[in-house]
Amino acid sequence: MKKRPVVLKFGTGILAREGGCSLDETQFRSLSAQIAVLAAAGQPVIVVSSGAVAAGVDALKLPKRPSDLAGKQACAAVGQPALMNAYARHLGRHGLRPAQLLLTHDDIFDASRRRNAKTTLAKLLSSPGVVPVINENDSVAVEELRFGDNDRLSAEVAVLVSARLLVLLTSADGLLASAGSSKPVRIPVVTDIRDAFRHVTPDKGEHSTGGMQAKLAAVETAVRAGVETVIAHGRRKGSIDGAVTGADVGTRFPVRKASAKKRK
Numbered sequence: 001m002k003k004r005p006v007v008l009k010f011g012t013g014i015l016a017r018e019g020g021c022s023l024d025e026t027q028f029r030s031l032s033a034q035i036a037v038l039a040a041a042g043q044p045v046i047v048v049s050s051g052a053v054a055a056g057v058d059a060l061k062l063p064k065r066p067s068d069l070a071g072k073q074a075c076a077a078v079g080q081p082a083l084m085n086a087y088a089r090h091l092g093r094h095g096l097r098p099a100q101l102l103l104t105h106d107d108i109f110d111a112s113r114r115r116n117a118k119t120t121l122a123k124l125l126s127s128p129g130v131v132p133v134i135n136e137n138d139s140v141a142v143e144e145l146r147f148g149d150n151d152r153l154s155a156e157v158a159v160l161v162s163a164r165l166l167v168l169l170t171s172a173d174g175l176l177a178s179a180g181s182s183k184p185v186r187i188p189v190v191t192d193i194r195d196a197f198r199h200v201t202p203d204k205g206e207h208s209t210g211g212m213q214a215k216l217a218a219v220e221t222a223v224r225a226g227v228e229t230v231i232a233h234g235r236r237k238g239s240i241d242g243a244v245t246g247a248d249v250g251t252r253f254p255v256r257k258a259s260a261k262k263r264k
Contacts, residue, residue: 003043004163005043005044006244007046007048008031009048009154009169010051011169011171012053013234014170014235015050020065023082025086032091033094036094036095038241039131046163047131050135052083055075055083056075058079060074083135087131095129098131101117103157104137108160118160121160151168152214155218155219155227158227159227162226163222166227167229167240167243168229170231170232171233172212174187187199188252189254228253229253
């Protein structure tokens with residue numbers, strides 16, 4: 001693996017149809033095509049993907065997304081194969097194939113399991129045409145279902161593989177300035193992450209478990225470890241390519257070289 005990988009995080013809000021109870025095939029087609037462009041350029045890509053619960057709601061023919069933890073875990077167990085099938089179909093159009101990894105936060109922070117995860121990812125990234133697709137192991141773990149919609153996990157993965165960039169794709173244009181404007185204004189670059197938290201509002205997607213606060217916490221983890229991060233709109237064409245090439249999309253959180261701390 002010659003290039004440092006790019007980690008792309010896809011939340012439920014950009015993978016599911018309105019209502020959060022089924023997968024949006026149009027989105028999978030678009031996102032897979034954008035991944036294929038990076039792969040064709042020799043850029044290794046890791047996807048951290050939510051969406052298993054939404055897929056499970058559809059597969060089980062439930063009228064709505066469960067509110068109880070056991071119900072969500074059951075949906076995730078049924079929906080995870082459907083989620084991977086969607087990636088397999090759409091990545092396969094471009095000669096790519098997904099490799100499923102189900103992780104918990106313990107897999108990142110336990111020294112032995114961390115080494116195993118890192119070794120496996122390195123091997124997958126060196127395999128031609130393979131795109132690792134990581135999800136929280138929702139059928140046994142509860143962190144994503146209760147707290148962060150994989151935001152935190154994506155940052156931990158980015159640090160684990162020493163990614164060149166973490167891209168958090170969401171349903172907003174980026175971090176929006178909250179003060180003194182009837183129309184929120186996108187902030188293109190943020191250099192003071194702690195100050196950025198003052199722009200956070202409690203709003204989040206109905207079927208998302210994260211929100212901007214969770215994303216900024218993930219950004220802080222990544223940037224402090226030396227991984228530049230971008231928050232961008234996941235339903236805008238060109239967001240992924242723009243984030244990777246340094247275009248003015250979303251909100252970019254550059255790394256301060258003098259203060260970056262590399263996790264080993």
